[in-house]
Amino acid sequence: MSSRLELHLPNESRPRSVESAIDVSYSTGKTLRFCDATLLVSGRNFHSHSVVYQGTLQICTSGSDLPVNSVNAVCKLVQIDDELEAQMENEANVYNTHLRDLQGDVVPKFYGFYKGSCEWSGWMVDFSCIILEYCGMPLQDESFPDLPMALRSQILDQMYAIHKAGIVHGDFREPNVLIQSTEDITTVRIIDFGLSLVKECRKRMDVKIGDYEPQIGDLRCNELYNVFEDLDLWTPYHLICANTTFNIFSYPDVDSLVAYLKRQRPEKEEESLRAEATEVLDSWYNDYGHRIEDFGIDDPRKVDVDTFLHRLCITAWPEDELLM
Incomplete structure (x- = not known):
C-alpha cells in the first residue's frame, strides 16, 4: 500500500494531495502531512520552478487524521523541469536503496518521493517532491578550508561511508553539506544526490588526513581525491x-x-x-x-x-x- 502526502504550502488555499511514486517501508500505508511551511530556497524562472521548504511533517496511520508522530522536515519541490525531476527521482532511488542504512547518520532520513499535478499560474503542471528530515543549513558563507579540522574530518568520514555504500556523489560542494550544532555535538549530513551514480569505489590507498598529496592515479578514486583536495586535507609538496x-x-x-x-x-x-x-x-x-x-x-x-x-x-x- 502506497503512502499519501498532503502538502500545505504558503500562499496556496488548498493542500496538494499526491500518492508516493516509490515504496518506502517507513511510510507505507500512512498519510503524511507537510504543514507550517516556510520558504528556504527558491529558484524560479519562466521555464521552471524549484523550491525548498522547511516545515512540520505529521505522520498519520492509515484511516486516521491524528498524527502519531511529528518531525522537523524539508520538502524539495520541482515543477516544469523534466531534467530536475529526473535528477530528483534518481536521488530518491539512491536514498531508498544504497543509502537506506545511512539515513539519520550520514544522510537525512527519507520520507518519500511523490509525483502529482496542480494548478499553477493558471496552468495544470506536473510536479515532483522529496520529503527529508531537516538536518541544519548548508554551508553558504564558509568554504571548506575555513572549517575547523575536526569538522572537515567529519565530512570526510561521511563521504567515505557513502562510497562504501557504492555511491559516487557527483556534486560534492559546500551547499550540499548540512551542518547542525547544539551545545554538545555538531552533526554533518550530505545531501543532493541527483547526479549520483551507483559505482563501486576503487580507492586502494590507505590515506590519512595531512598526508602529502599522492598522484590521482595512485588513489584510483577521483571523487575522494577531490574531496581531500577540496577540504584541504592533502599537504602539498x-x-x-x-x-x-x-x-x-x-x-x-x-x-x-x-x-x-x-x-x-x-x-x-x-x-x-x-x-x-x-x-x-x-x-x-x-x-x-x-x-x-x-x-x-x-x-x-x-x-x-x-x-x-x-x-x-x-x-x-x-x-x-x-x-x-
Missing part, C-alpha cells in the same frame, strides 16, 4: 615560485631555493628571487608546518628528497604489491 615549480624537499630553505631559481630564471635579479622565495616558503611553513607535529608527516628540513619520494612510493605501492 610541489610549490611554485617565480613561475617555476619545485619540490620543497629538494629546496626546503631560502638559500637552496634561490640557488635553484637563479639557474632556472637567470634573467631575474637575485634580490627579487630571494623575496619571492621567502614569501613562498614562509607561507608553506605557516599554513602546513604544524602538520609535521600534528600528523607526523615528514619535515622537508630533515628528510632528503630521495628518502621522501621513496616513502611516497611505498605508501602508494606497498612492497607486497611491488613484488607481485
